[in-house]
Amino acid sequence: MRIGSIINGKERNENDRHTMEVKSPYNQETIIELALAKKEDLDDGVNNSYHTFHSTMKRMAAHERGDILRKTANRMEENIEEFAKTIMDESGKPIRFSREEVKRSIQVLRFASELAKHITGEIIPMDAAVGGENKIGLVKREPLGVVGAITPFNFPLNLSLHKIAPAIAAGNTVVFKPAEKTPLSAYKLVQLFQEAGLPDGALNLLIGTGEETGEPLVSHENVHKITFTGSLPVGRKIRESAGFKKVTLELGSNSPNILFEDTDVEQTVTALVKGAFAFSGQVCISAQRIYVQRNIYERFLEEYVKQTEDLKLGNPAKEETDIGPMINEEEAERAKLWIDDAVEKGAVIQTGGKQYGTMLTPTIMTNVESNMKIIAEEVFAPIASVIPFDTEEEVIASANDSIYGLQAGVFTKDIDRAIRVANQLEIGGVWINEISTYRQDNHPYGGVKQSGIGKEGVKYALEDMTEIKFIGVKLKQ
Ligand code: NAD
16 A cells, blocks of 8 residues: 555655655564655645635634534544554554553544634733723734644654644644654544545645655745654754744653652552653653662662563554564664663663664663763663662752753652752653653643753644734724
8 A cells, every 4th residue: 555645635646756665663564655745745735735724724713623623533533443553553652552642632632622712812901001092902813824743753643633733723724744654643644634524735744754845844935833843953953944934843851750768669660660661762751860869779679670571572463562662673773772882881781771673672771870872862762770869959950961851750748849849850841749751631741951942732732823913903082
């Protein structure tokens, strides 16, 4: 089977396009062939999206936009298994976790459907300034126009919807460029929107690589906003070439989790096993750095190693599988090299550290230093480091010693300490008594420092996908 871009409701997968294969990360079998977008497809996609915005979406009533999103959610709910299997096939995400992603995606659609009907403005008290006595000031929110959405492989459905659903709710059109590693979830999603009644051209899909399709999308003059989730180097490039467009960047992290001595060790270990190793650590808020106060360190480490060794590795299609493959062999090899680099510098492997093909066994490291890649950079692999600490000041300084700042977890029964630490962390979101990896789809989500710019979480993304317009009225005396 071959799939191509979808522009104005029609698929473009004729033979004259370059092709690329998507292979299963688990067994390397070809899942699908891609007909890559040509330059003219990109121009057509953006220009058609631009015209559809002015002719249709900008004029569509809020209740209609809400209905389309609700119907899309309902259809997805009828097809949870199909979407979960697609995510599992193309990304290697174990089926239980793929199903979780689909369920969260349905929630994103429902949040957006509700919010579509609650986009409000305000009235300015114009008489607050001398001379404004007989004037009225209205502030309203308008859609931006064409939103370019570029997404990564690791949550191919949920993260795409965190862009598409609020954009549609606000009355924009979208040109969607999904990760070339996981395009099938995106293709099925666009079809679902079509079936739910989204007008042709309101969501155009471009199948292509980052360089050939992503880059020209970012610099296209008819695109009004770029919303990107992906790696820091690509985010940096996008920031440089986006010019005057609005930009949201959801980038990487090396998330810290801080366990004070009054933490419930057993419960927290279980949560952190999932938090560090789910989807082989290929989660932007994966628990990468685990700081444990010294008098519970040994107990934590022993239990953490034990529970990690109980994880079931293997075929992502099996219900019992906890850990499947990484996205490709190069990524698994890269992660293994980072482990070797740390060991050379004095780190110790407590468990794991073995790579075969796309599989990397869940790895716990100790004796780590801040100059090791597994600490300083985003590891994006099933590797967690456990680090002892003594004082609150020391652990805050260590946690903040990072170019990233996306999400953190702080564990303590002392609420004063919890809030004090949360206030001092240079991080976009802090969970208290919950792991850094937990995300709900309606809270503000987005990093500081080099973790990104702007927030998602449906309401917050929606605000960023609108522009404030002021309308002033001078009344006749
Ligand atoms: P990636 O940056 O390699 O690719 C992401 C997308 O960008 C893909 O669609 C790719 O084709 C496109 N792209 C690549 N080069 C481009 C260019 N020059 N111009 C425009 N687009 C381009 O990321 P990935 O490997 O798919 O995903 C992993 C990364 O995503 C990790 O760094 C992870 O932390 C990050 N991520 C962040 C969040 C978050 O919410 N902050 C969530 C998930 C993943």
